[in-house]
Amino acid sequence: MNKQRNEKRLDELISRTINTEKPRFDAEKWKQKYPDEFQTLLSRTSKGASYHQLNIGRIISKSPITKLAAAAAVIIVAISFFVIHQGSPEQADTTTFSKTTKSPVEMMTAMSLERAFRRGGIEAVEKQCKEAFKPIGPRPGSLSVEQILAEFNGDGKSSERTKL
């Protein structure tokens, strides 16, 4: 009882010391005092909607789900970018490899060698031959390209064929 009375007395004392006339906001005076700020506030009428639409950062940061989704999207984009840029030369290499690497028999057909000759002359034919013989080891020094061609055209001797 005494405690309550004391509290009430303290409340009265504080109120009497602090309590002044209730401050009232005068909007018109404020507008006159801060015209620039008020104009800035009004100027957002048209911008306001688009401001919120464009503020993606705020939308993302609003909930943890959108944060996670945004992070996942960034990771996916980063990975796909990496794959496209890093993977493309490899892919190109593999495709060219698959296009160029044929079996030695295919590489040594008359048509294939003719194509190589048209492309780069005798040097291209030599190169193709080297490529064709790579799987079976180095070409014997005694054999010339002409001999090989003759062999493939069916003019070669059987002994030379065995050497190959």
Place this chain on the structure above:
Amino acid sequence: MEAGSAKIMSGALEKEKSVAQKPDTVLVKAAINGNADSFTELCRRYYPAMVAIAHSILGDRHLAEDAAQQAFAKAALKLPQLKKESRFAGWLAVICRNIAKDMARNVGAGLRVCPTDDLSMIAAESRDDDTAETVREAISKLSASARELIFLRYYDGMSYEQISAVLGISEQAINGRLRRAKKKMADYLRRNGFGEV
């Protein structure tokens, strides 16, 4: 003619009434989109609280009102930066507090705006000068945050709910802090010959 003007007046009053009933979040959203009426209503709603906060720092009613108005001006400019509409009051309080502190720093030397001095002015207006003098001393002995809370609570008889919105703390926390602040004041008053308070 009179009937027409009366109709306009009643229409304006209706509009004002409907704006006044809207929650903060709705008003803040509208104000961000350039609705002046909504912003004015927010100012009206939080003006006493801002004046109380500024008064607890500046110790002068007129300076406190200036600080509160300046806070609204700054808020009008920075409103789109507000992250959560529901935290408008707390955000505004931070702006007001900073402005009041700047003002106290700038005019401090000339006006002697420490709370003790101003509270003596309040005391002069009160019925019992000696009592008010001792009470203001007790208030000035409190920490800045406790003093702010006392001002918010007793300046305009703000409810715990309103204070909670402004300070961004729970009503229980406000109750606890107020109790502690009042206990400190009571101890001070007891030591200074007030008997039981």
